[in-house]
Amino acid sequence: MDPKRRTFLKQAGVATTVAVAGGAGALKTEDVRAAGAGNGAQPSSPTMPRNLTLLTLRNGEAYSLGVKTERGILDVKRAVKALKSNAPTTMDALIAGGDQGLTDLVGRAVAGANAKGLFLEETNVDFGPCVTNPEKILCVGLNYARHAREVGQPVPKLPILFNKYNNALNSHLGTVRVSRIPAERFDYEAELVIVIGRRARDVSEVEALSYVLGYANGNDFSARDLQSRSSQWMIGKTCDGFALLGPYLVTADLVGDPNNLKIECMVNGEVRQSSNTNDMVFNCAQLVSYASKLMTLEPGDIMFTGTPEGVIGGYPKEKQVWLKPGDRLTTSIEKLGELRFSLA
Amino acid sequence: MDPKRRTFLKQAGVATTVAVAGGAGALKTEDVRAAGAGNGAQPSSPTMPRNLTLLTLRNGEAYSLGVKTERGILDVKRAVKALKSNAPTTMDALIAGGDQGLTDLVGRAVAGANAKGLFLEETNVDFGPCVTNPEKILCVGLNYARHAREVGQPVPKLPILFNKYNNALNSHLGTVRVSRIPAERFDYEAELVIVIGRRARDVSEVEALSYVLGYANGNDFSARDLQSRSSQWMIGKTCDGFALLGPYLVTADLVGDPNNLKIECMVNGEVRQSSNTNDMVFNCAQLVSYASKLMTLEPGDIMFTGTPEGVIGGYPKEKQVWLKPGDRLTTSIEKLGELRFSLA
Numbered sequence: 001m002d003p004k005r006r007t008f009l010k011q012a013g014v015a016t017t018v019a020v021a022g023g024a025g026a027l028k029t030e031d032v033r034a035a036g037a038g039n040g041a042q043p044s045s046p047t048m049p050r051n052l053t054l055l056t057l058r059n060g061e062a063y064s065l066g067v068k069t070e071r072g073i074l075d076v077k078r079a080v081k082a083l084k085s086n087a088p089t090t091m092d093a094l095i096a097g098g099d100q101g102l103t104d105l106v107g108r109a110v111a112g113a114n115a116k117g118l119f120l121e122e123t124n125v126d127f128g129p130c131v132t133n134p135e136k137i138l139c140v141g142l143n144y145a146r147h148a149r150e151v152g153q154p155v156p157k158l159p160i161l162f163n164k165y166n167n168a169l170n171s172h173l174g175t176v177r178v179s180r181i182p183a184e185r186f187d188y189e190a191e192l193v194i195v196i197g198r199r200a201r202d203v204s205e206v207e208a209l210s211y212v213l214g215y216a217n218g219n220d221f222s223a224r225d226l227q228s229r230s231s232q233w234m235i236g237k238t239c240d241g242f243a244l245l246g247p248y249l250v251t252a253d254l255v256g257d258p259n260n261l262k263i264e265c266m267v268n269g270e271v272r273q274s275s276n277t278n279d280m281v282f283n284c285a286q287l288v289s290y291a292s293k294l295m296t297l298e299p300g301d302i303m304f305t306g307t308p309e310g311v312i313g314g315y316p317k318e319k320q321v322w323l324k325p326g327d328r329l330t331t332s333i334e335k336l337g338e339l340r341f342s343l344a
Numbered sequence: 345m346d347p348k349r350r351t352f353l354k355q356a357g358v359a360t361t362v363a364v365a366g367g368a369g370a371l372k373t374e375d376v377r378a379a380g381a382g383n384g385a386q387p388s389s390p391t392m393p394r395n396l397t398l399l400t401l402r403n404g405e406a407y408s409l410g411v412k413t414e415r416g417i418l419d420v421k422r423a424v425k426a427l428k429s430n431a432p433t434t435m436d437a438l439i440a441g442g443d444q445g446l447t448d449l450v451g452r453a454v455a456g457a458n459a460k461g462l463f464l465e466e467t468n469v470d471f472g473p474c475v476t477n478p479e480k481i482l483c484v485g486l487n488y489a490r491h492a493r494e495v496g497q498p499v500p501k502l503p504i505l506f507n508k509y510n511n512a513l514n515s516h517l518g519t520v521r522v523s524r525i526p527a528e529r530f531d532y533e534a535e536l537v538i539v540i541g542r543r544a545r546d547v548s549e550v551e552a553l554s555y556v557l558g559y560a561n562g563n564d565f566s567a568r569d570l571q572s573r574s575s576q577w578m579i580g581k582t583c584d585g586f587a588l589l590g591p592y593l594v595t596a597d598l599v600g601d602p603n604n605l606k607i608e609c610m611v612n613g614e615v616r617q618s619s620n621t622n623d624m625v626f627n628c629a630q631l632v633s634y635a636s637k638l639m640t641l642e643p644g645d646i647m648f649t650g651t652p653e654g655v656i657g658g659y660p661k662e663k664q665v666w667l668k669p670g671d672r673l674t675t676s677i678e679k680l681g682e683l684r685f686s687l688a
Binding site for chain 1: 480500502505510524525526545573574577579582584637639640642
């Protein structure tokens, strides 16, 4: 890596190291605060869960928390009732309030002699997006050098940040309804997703990963024709369902180094992207630190960290066959499982 | 206006007119749903309040709802207790759940003989952002022709959409702490803000304004050096406190035609921007319709509709004196009051 890049944050950042609360936006209404933590308090630095593979269960119109265990998927809501726990029962509450007895509950359920009814077969699970209510969905553009080159762009000297909104959130086994969208050039982008676990403002690269709750498999689904309609990419990135996320949110301790993970994307069984997160231009610590100097990051914020080479947009024009209804996509990232979704 | 522009949405939009629910992201967790409407239900088309000038009261760390009346600012939370009402007591709950007796409560409080303790002097009010928890903060770039020209850009043929995140939300009488931000070229952008009141997906221009709850005065505060650091403007737009909003959210019926409002920005008492919203390239109905074809809009989403000419970024280089700590700014929009804030 260019040694200049290693120190870019020092130049880009501010001098102060005071960690302070965010702007007015960091305040929540009483109702939302109560919802987040379940008790009216929303600590900015909750005790982050460890050693857990988390997921969101969809129950009709509602979401609740699941944990992948050796006995199957623990339905936390059922377990809380059966085992008389106060652990959080939604991903939102877990992220906002911290572990609060979840680890203990999982241990008791797994060890329990009569806990069988608390577990679901994973094949029967209806998944929600593994993060359901982020304040921010950050995305990083052109963050793999070979991808930047394949689309004819220079390798960036600083991270290029843009966004999706929460209408874009979508799930493992979800569907992107491309036929509803006024566009034609649909494309995939397999991406590692960072999930923030503690409020982060102006944090250094060295401490940045200590603010990360965990990681998820993601696909920054894109409509290239909308993306290039103006100078701003957003409308090609935030159509309904364009932020695929899951199946799991794996806590950071289980992942270890996020910048040495195999990452792949397949379309109808054919491998289209195959790379490693060690090819990122700016690594995860640099990205979190950089963003935290520009805006206060909150627990639950997520960041799509960029895609490796192999997207359709990078093909020679005569070989560009855009995605269409009926296509089935799979994104695989080492340690994070397989995210599968389809188009309609 | 170019007649071509009047029909641009037909070309840009999709053919279908089916109004359907959004993607997976439209689902909320149980907790958030309960918080929003106060009763576990979050209708996508709440009965929008009318004939009200609404505001957010800040009480220490919490926000609650206020209504501007001839007797002063009604503290809705106090009124609900005193007058035994079930009306919503936060802006979030009002937006998510609809009027739910608020209009009736206001009428009773204003008429009440012993209601004096329910009203605050406006000069004593501590304001919050008049919308506190939008799913989306949409922004429109270069939407006044003379502004596009002053910054050397072509007048857009389609709206240019970008975003801010909720960390940027800030209030009337708020402070933007520019000295914490790693930038130097701070600039103002007086803007009319649209607040969405009903879920909107693929709506026509003709029906678009019926999805609008109301309007607010806004300032799309910007750091030009961050904005131009990459091709994507976002990081220059979403630093903490950069989305000034208020003092009021005025319901749409009280505003009438949003595209005939005087709009001004002053810095330390000097008029810098003075225009009218009738100079927008794409009017409010076109903007809402356009965005709704690209993503599902939810109640509470807000849209900064672009700024008229007169920004510092449009001055000749030798006359560009950027904003600095200590500066006091005022944005005035006809019928929407005066938004005042300062820099530190």
